[in-house]
Structure formats: structure tokens, C-alpha cells
Amino acid sequence: MSTIVEVKNLKKYYSIKSADDRSHKSELKAVDDVNFLVNREEVFGIVGESGSGKTTIGKLLLDIEAPTSGEIVFEGGKTGKQMIFQNPYTSFNPALTLGRSLEEIGLVHKLGKEETGKRISLLLEQTALTEDVLKRKPKELSGGQLQRLAIARALLLRPEFLVADEPVSALDVSVQAQVINLFGELKEEYGLTILFISHDLTVVEYMCDRIAVVYLGRIVETARTEQIFRDTLHPYSQMLLASRPKAHPDDPDSEPLENETTNTVRIPDGCRFFPRCPKHISGLCDKIDPPEKEVFPDHFVSCHLYPKSPKAAPADADAAEAEDGTYVI
Amino acid sequence: MNTLLKVSNLKVDFMTVRGIVHAVQGVDFSLNRGKTLGIVGESGCGKSVLVKSILRLHEEQKTRCSGNILFEGHNILDLSPREMLAIRGVRASMIFQDPMISLNPILKIGEQIAETFRARRSMTKGQAAEEALRLLKRVGITPAEERYHQYPFELSGGMLQRVVIAIAISLEPEILIADEATTALDMTVQKEILDLLKWLRKEKGMSLIVVTHDFGVVAEMCDSIAVMYAGKIMEYGSARQIFNDPCHPYTRALISSTPSGAKGGKLISIPGAPPELYEPQTGCAFYPRCSQAAERCRESLPAMHSASGNHVFRCERPQ
Numbered sequence: 001m002s003t004i005v006e007v008k009n010l011k012k013y014y015s016i017k018s019a020d021d022r023s024h025k026s027e028l029k030a031v032d033d034v035n036f037l038v039n040r041e042e043v044f045g046i047v048g049e050s051g052s053g054k055t056t057i058g059k060l061l062l063d064i065e066a067p068t069s070g071e072i073v074f075e076g077g078k079t080g081k082q083m084i085f086q087n088p089y090t091s092f093n094p095a096l097t098l099g100r101s102l103e104e105i106g107l108v109h110k111l112g113k114e115e116t117g118k119r120i121s122l123l124l125e126q127t128a129l130t131e132d133v134l135k136r137k138p139k140e141l142s143g144g145q146l147q148r149l150a151i152a153r154a155l156l157l158r159p160e161f162l163v164a165d166e167p168v169s170a171l172d173v174s175v176q177a178q179v180i181n182l183f184g185e186l187k188e189e190y191g192l193t194i195l196f197i198s199h200d201l202t203v204v205e206y207m208c209d210r211i212a213v214v215y216l217g218r219i220v221e222t223a224r225t226e227q228i229f230r231d232t233l234h235p236y237s238q239m240l241l242a243s244r245p246k247a248h249p250d251d252p253d254s255e256p257l258e259n260e261t262t263n264t265v266r267i268p269d270g271c272r273f274f275p276r277c278p279k280h281i282s283g284l285c286d287k288i289d290p291p292e293k294e295v296f297p298d299h300f301v302s303c304h305l306y307p308k309s310p311k312a313a314p315a316d317a318d319a320a321e322a323e324d325g326t327y328v329i
Numbered sequence: 330m331n332t333l334l335k336v337s338n339l340k341v342d343f344m345t346v347r348g349i350v351h352a353v354q355g356v357d358f359s360l361n362r363g364k365t366l367g368i369v370g371e372s373g374c375g376k377s378v379l380v381k382s383i384l385r386l387h388e389e390q391k392t393r394c395s396g397n398i399l400f401e402g403h404n405i406l407d408l409s410p411r412e413m414l415a416i417r418g419v420r421a422s423m424i425f426q427d428p429m430i431s432l433n434p435i436l437k438i439g440e441q442i443a444e445t446f447r448a449r450r451s452m453t454k455g456q457a458a459e460e461a462l463r464l465l466k467r468v469g470i471t472p473a474e475e476r477y478h479q480y481p482f483e484l485s486g487g488m489l490q491r492v493v494i495a496i497a498i499s500l501e502p503e504i505l506i507a508d509e510a511t512t513a514l515d516m517t518v519q520k521e522i523l524d525l526l527k528w529l530r531k532e533k534g535m536s537l538i539v540v541t542h543d544f545g546v547v548a549e550m551c552d553s554i555a556v557m558y559a560g561k562i563m564e565y566g567s568a569r570q571i572f573n574d575p576c577h578p579y580t581r582a583l584i585s586s587t588p589s590g591a592k593g594g595k596l597i598s599i600p601g602a603p604p605e606l607y608e609p610q611t612g613c614a615f616y617p618r619c620s621q622a623a624e625r626c627r628e629s630l631p632a633m634h635s636a637s638g639n640h641v642f643r644c645e646r647p648q
Contacts, residue, residue, distance in 0.1 A: 049515040142602050172371045172542055177586035177598035184595065199515055206588035243520035245545030247589055249568040256524045257517060
């Protein structure tokens with residue numbers, strides 16, 4: 001398996017004015033030392049709450065924002081990457097017909113009128129839209145139709161790498177299913193690699209091959225999807241999983257979350273999750289930033305609860321319970 | 330059982346420049362004390378219109394409501410605007426999707442809660458402030474003393490939704506309607522808000538109506554479920570009946586379009602979109618999108634059939 005994107009020590013700091021003292025400037029660490037790589041033709045999921053830096057990571061990958069420091073190695077051409085946003089209504093020019101919006105891309109990238117037209121027709125067919133949408137303006141389409149068109153537009157230049165930022169969060173379930181299926185089909189058709197950003201664990205579990213969980217600008221856990229859902233290691237990932245509503249009324253009620261959510265710009269000393277962490281160890285977690293460890297093969301976690309050696313059993317009781325010889329080490 | 334709310338043959342029409350929209354077309358349901366009803370369906374199916382008419386929140390000149398909404402025996406639709414004041418926000422209140430829009434951006438949040446006590450319970454400024462502070466603590470806002478003096482923009486979405494809930498429950502209503510109240514929130518925050526609503530239900534015996542398009546929220550919260558499509562209830566039953574034995578093709582389609590579990594085959598999506606509701610329906614409204622549809626579905630309105638007990642569905646060709 002070859003790598004298409006490699007992200008090394010990526011940081012993006014924004015300078016913000018303090019609310020109390022307007023002359024005092026401080027730094028908002030939106031992305032703070034993030035490392036990951038994405039393999040060709042996989043769907044890589046980034047999960048986290050709002051404010052965790054998910055979208056900023058996406059924008060950095062697309063060169064929409066410049067990193068403060070760090071490196072993004074992209075193995076692909078100039079038109080090789082595209083992005084799809086949550087709200088399709090704000091990602092099209094409201095004054096232009098949709099046909100014009102799409103043709104303009106061909107114009108800018110000198111595809112030629114004929115080739116552009118051919119690609120548009122093909123993509124409309126693949127996204128189950130009819131030619132007459134091209135005469136319409138964005139507001140005349142439903143959210144689902146317009147999101148499908150946004151996907152078609154992103155594929156017009158035949159990119160290899162697609163960043164999809166919460167692409168189904170604003171859609172109804174029925175329409176959400178159409179768009180999720182569409183991603184699956186087009187991924188096969190075009191051999192796409194997708195970076196899928198979402199706060200919805202259910203959608204991510206369904207869509208992604210591998211997942212990175214981000215918290216306050218840092219990746220806290222990375223693993224293959226089935227692995228991370230089976231042996232959820234980081235207390236934050238466990239909290240996210242526990243907050244998922246149940247799938248059936250007969251499922252047992254989940255325990256209330258032990259700690260209040262805090263929405264803070266200030267990153268604490270030590271582990272950034274420790275103020276919310278029900279398992280934090282005083283004197284350790286509040287002092288030392290946990291390094292990333294490979295607890296199982298290809299399963300990385302940044303947490304003091306886990307030993308360094310990949311072969312040792314996890315210190316966490318919940319994870320230890322699951323140990324019944326199913327681990328492949 | 331102790332019925333709090335009984336809606337029968339409710340119809341809501343809107344007069345618009347493009348014609349009359351038949352948004353709710355004859356809806357019946359009842360809700361007992363301390364119970365939770367979930368109303369699910371896609372956008373544009375009339376869920377919000379239905380629950381807003383319980384509080385008479387529609388612009389009266391442009392709306393025509395008929396039928397009955399019996400709230401403890403009184404028909405809400407017959408009450409004078411003055412009598413409505415004694416119900417809306419007092420005995421029945423509502424929270425919406427975006428808490429930022431529900432609050433006044435230039436008033437401190439504590440004052441917005443205190444305002445209710447001063448206006449409705451004729452408290453002094455000091456008493457009202459004390460009550461407001463107590464409520465802030467009860468909905469889990471910490472540190473309450475500090476937050477009291479903050480403006481909406483200084484709080485996160487989850488915190489703001491708690492403030493909105495504090496205002497909604499300030500006069501201890503018997504029924505609380507949550508219209509997509511957790512849709513815009515993060516997963517962990519959604520859980521906290523749902524846990525808060527559950528606690529209020531238990532503590533105060535409050536009845537809840539939860540409007541959502543998320544089957545997870547319904548599974549988590551509801552005793553009974555009404556599935557709405559094109560202004561009508563297509564299926565109604567206990568949460569268990571709807572999840573275990575969905576009878577209407579629309580309900581089945583909604584459930585199977587929700588992703589669950591690991592990466593797998595294709596999700597079943599529902600082609601097309603809900604109809605616009607200008608024309609009165611002559612056949613089943615779901616007919617054009619239904620995988621089970623037959624000729625007679627187009628020709629005649631399907632009747633309500635009973636599956637078992639209270640479990641009913643509106644379809645002539647169930648599987």
C-alpha cells in the first residue's frame with residue numbers, strides 16, 4: 001500500500017485578542033503537532049467535537065490555510081486534491097447557474113469546452129442528477145441534490161484525493177444514505193482517497209477504513225476502524241463512543257458522562273484531556289504530555305494509562321476485559 | 330391512564346402567495362403524563378408545524394387550524410389569545426434547534442431567565458435573580474454565579490441550549506416540546522442534554538414531545554413514536570413496536586437508511602423527495618417513492634390499519 005499524504009508535526013496557530021483585554025494577544029492552537037498518513041484509495045476518518053481542529057486540518061491539506069510549521073507531503077498532481085463542505089448552499093455562487101459554476105472550472109483549468117461538457121454529463125449521470133439542474137441556481141435545488149452536485153464538481157478535474165468536511169451532517173437520513181452510497185460508488189470508479197471529517201461516529205464507522213480521533217488540535221488515537229471500535233483505548237474516544245445514542249429502545253441505558261464538557265481555548269499542562277478525563281492520574285496526567293505509543297500493531301494512542309510495549313496488556317480495565325486472544329500481535 | 334394532551338383530526342393550512350399549503354392533514358395522537366412521544370420524518374413533512382400548533386405559534390392571519398387539541402380537557406384552538414398566555418411558556422413550552430436565535434444577544438443570560446419570574450410570578454428583582462441562579466445550577470451550568478452575568482456569545486452551543494431549557498422549564502410546565510433540540514450539538518453535548526431531559530421527566534413528571542429525524546435520539550428517549558410523512562401520521566406505535574416490527578414502507582425505509590455498524594453493503598436510500606403540499610392528496614402521498622407501490626395506492630387514500638394494540642399504520646400493502 002502506498003502513501004498519498006503524509007503529515008508531519010503539523011501546526012496551525014491563530015493569533016487572537018483576549019476578550020477581557022483587547023490589547024493582549026494570545027495564541028489559539030487549532031492544530032498542534034499532528035502526524036498521520038493516508039494510504040492510497042482508503043477512506044481516512046477524522047473524528048472529534050467542534051473546535052477540535054478537524055476542519056483546520058482539512059483546510060491545511062488543501063492549501064486553503066498555510067501551516068504555522070510542519071510539513072505536508074502530497075504525492076499527487078496540482079489538481080489532485082479537492083474539498084467538499086458541510087453546507088452546499090454556501091459553497092456555490094448563488095448568482096450563477098449551476099452549469100456556469102461547473103463550466104468555469106473547465107475554463108480556468110483549460111479543459112476545453114467539449115471535454116468539460118463530456119465530463120459534466122458523465123458526472124451528472126453518476127450522481128443521479130438530470131441535465132436540467134445546470135440551468136438552475138443553487139437555491140432551486142434541495143440540499144441533497146446540491147450536495148451531490150458539489151461532489152460532481154469536486155470530481156470534475158479528476159482528483160486523486162478528496163477532503164470531505166462533514167458532507168452529510170446537514171442532510172436528512174434518507175438523503176444522507178444517498179450521499180454515503182455515492183461516495184462508495186465514486187471511490188471505486190475514480191480510485192479516490194478520501195479524508196472524511198465528521199463528528200458522527202455512526203457515519204464514520206460505516207464509511208472509513210481508518211480513524212483518527214482528535215481532541216483540542218491533537219490526534220489522541222489512530223487505528224483501523226474495526227480495531228478502534230473493538231478496543232477503544234483513549235478515555236476521550238471511550239467518552240465519544242459512550243455518548244452515541246442507542247440504536248434500539250431495548251438497548252441498556254448508557255451511564256451519564258462523568259465530567260462536564262469544557263470548551264476552552266486554553267490548553268492545560270500535561271495531557272490536554274485530563275480536566276475532563278474520568279481516569280486521570282494526579283501528578284502524572286496534569287504534568288506530562290503523554291507521548292504517542294503503539295499499543296497494538298497500527299493502533300496508536302497518546303495516554304499515560306497504556307504501557308509503551310506493544311505486547312503488554314493495556315492497563316485499562318475495560319480494554320483488558322476484551323482480551324480473549326482476539327488480538328493479533 | 331392519565332391523558333395530558335389529546336390531538337384529534339388536526340389540520341393546519343397556510344395561505345401563501347403560491348396557494349394553500351396543507352401542512353398537517355388530519356393528525357391524531359394522545360400523550361400521557363410523564364411519557365415521551367417522538368415525531369420522526371424527513372424535513373418538510375409537517376413535524377414542526379404540528380408541534381408549533383400545540384402552542385399556537387403560527388401567524389394567525391395566514392393559518393387555518395381545525396380539529397381539536399385538548400390540553401387537560403380544554404381545546405387549545407378555541408382559547409382566546411389571553412387564555413393562551415396562561416398556557417404558552419407556562420404549562421407547555423418549547424425549545425428549538427438553534428439556541429443562539431432563541432436568546433436575546435444583548436441581554437445577560439441570567440437576566441433572561443429572571444425576566445420570566447418577574448413577568449409571570451411577580452417576583453422582585455432580587456427574588457427573580459435568586460431563582461434564576463438556582464435554575465442555572467439545576468440545568469448544570471457551572472460556575473453559575475459567573476455565567477449568570479455573561480452574554481449568549483460567551484457560551485458554547487451546549488451551554489446555550491441548557492439556558493434555553495432553563496427558561497423553558499422555569500415555570501414548571503407539564504409538557505416540553507423539543508424541536509430538533511440536539512441536532513446541531515456535538516455527540517457528547519447531545520448526550521448531556523438528553524440526560525438532562527430524562528432527569529426532568531423523572532423528577533418533575535414532565536411529558537415530552539421530541540421532534541427529530543434521528544432514530545438514535547428516538548430510541549434513547551421515547552415511549553411511543555409517530556412517523557410523519559406529507560402532513561399525515563403514517564405509522565404510530567410504541568418505540569419497541571416501531572423498531573421491532575415497522576409496518577409502513579416509509580418507516581422501514583427510514584430505519585434502513587440509517588447507517589449502523591461496520592462498513593458494509595449499500596445503504597437503502599429513499600429516492601426522490603417529500604411532495605409539496607399544495608394539492609389535496611388523492612392517493613397515498615408516499616406512492617411515488619415507495620418500493621411496494623401498486624396502482625390502487627395512487628388511486629385511493631390508504632386507511633389506518635391496526636397491526637396490534639395501539640400500533641397502527643396507513644398503508645394498503647404492508648409487507
